[in-house]
Amino acid sequence: MSNLVRLIIGFALLGAAVALFVFGHWGWGIPTVFFSIFVFITYFYNENMLIAQWYLRKDNMAKAEVFLGRITNYEKQLNKMQYGYYNLLLGLMESRKAPMKSEKYFKAALSLGLHMDHNIALAKLSLAGIAMGKRNKREAQMYLTEAKKADKNKLLADQIKQMKDQLGMLDKQQQVRYSHR
Structure with a gap:
């Protein structure tokens, strides 16, 4: 159902409710x-x-994919403020199947706009993980710093700490590799 139709139906129902109240x-x-x-x-x-999103929380990827698949043209079916969240959900789903391919969705989500700080932190943390997978330490460190800054309520503090520890281990592995050459 298009957004304009939703608004029309909503106002019609609200008008009907007022009329019902008036008539007792x-x-x-x-x-x-x-x-x-x-x-x-x-x-x-x-x-x-x-x-x-509910199915993603329940870890039922198949059903979550079905409901996201119902959005065929997100620019017509969603409000502009939902574009970033749509791409974030696609990125989260894609990261379970092919993590390196999910990068474009997370970057699109950040560029289209996410309004909640913990979602920004989640997208940046995911991008840090992708950068680590590509062995790009500098980019991973940048995204981790930005994720920590965006995570004001400390919802992702444990994951950020884990990722920093893994980044430190990656750095040690690279130092050992270079010292043996």
């Missing part, structure tokens, strides 16, 4: 208000993305 039908007016609120929520948060 409180029993029908209250559920109508709640239903109009639900329609407005789906305007700001696409239901397919919400369900896909």
Whole structure:
């Protein structure tokens, strides 16, 4: 359903709720208000993305992929503020299948805009992991620093610390390799 249709339906339901209240039908007016609120929520948060995110948390990748697949043209089906989150979800799904191919989704998510600091930190932490996989220590360190700065509530502090430890081990391995030559 397009976003304009959602808004029209939401306002129509809200108008119907007001009319029901005016005519004294409180029993029908209250559920109508709640239903109009639900329609407005789906305007700001696409239901397919919400369900896909729920399945990602439950670690059910197949179902999450099905619901993200229902978004065929994200520029028409989503609000502009959801573009970054759509790419973040695609990146998270792709990182489980082919981690190196997920880089484009995380970079797109950051460039399109993520509004929550912990999501920015997650995208940058994922990019740091990809950079480590490519053995690009400088880029990995840069992304880790940015992820730590973005993680204001310390939700990813353990993962960032783990990644820094792995980066230190990578550095030691490279030093040992160069010293044996």
